[in-house]
Amino acid sequence: MRTLVIGALTLEPLAVRHADEMFPVLSDPAIYEYENEPPASLEALRRRYAALESRRSPDGGEAWLNWIVRLPSGDAIGYVQATLYPDRRAAIAYEFGSAWWGRGLARQAVESMLAELALQHGARRLTAVLKQRNQRSLRLLERLGFTPAAADDPLRRQLDDDEALMTRAAPRG
Secondary structure: OOOEEEOOEEEEEOOHHHHHHHHHHHOOHHHHOOOOOOOOOHHHHHHHHHHHOOOEOOOOOOEEEEEEEEOOOOOEEEEEEEEEOOOOEEEEEEEEOHHHOOOOHHHHHHHHHHHHHHHHHOOOEEEEEEEOOOHHHHHHHHHOOOEEOOOOOHHHHHOOOOEEEEEEEOOOO
16 A cells, blocks of 8 residues: 545555544544444554554455545544455445535545555445435535445345445546
């Protein structure tokens, strides 16, 4: 993995050492309005980052690609991530502290990651799962060219009733 610079943002490959600065960002309760929960502790986040820093699932079948997003000041504001499967599908996700919402920063960061997934990692299909009520995330994905997955998409069978699957082709280089 390499560091990505897009406009004023830097996407730095995630490492265990990032846990200390990311813990306050990920402790923002606004992030969890629709799903998940904040890290239980700083030590739990360190353990999670140690697993992710391996860049591979335990069976080696999936690539785990995670970047911390930084401002020019060096402050960490969130992360973008992707799981790359052998069929060249990349499932993406992202989280940003609420202080940074509505500024176009998530869009810049995710666009940069999408290009990297296609150009450097061979991704051809991109997917994202979100809670149907999460309109902020839905608007971001739509701006990035994602559309609802077809009704017969086999991945839809894995969703909870309140979730939506969005998909798009990877950008071409």
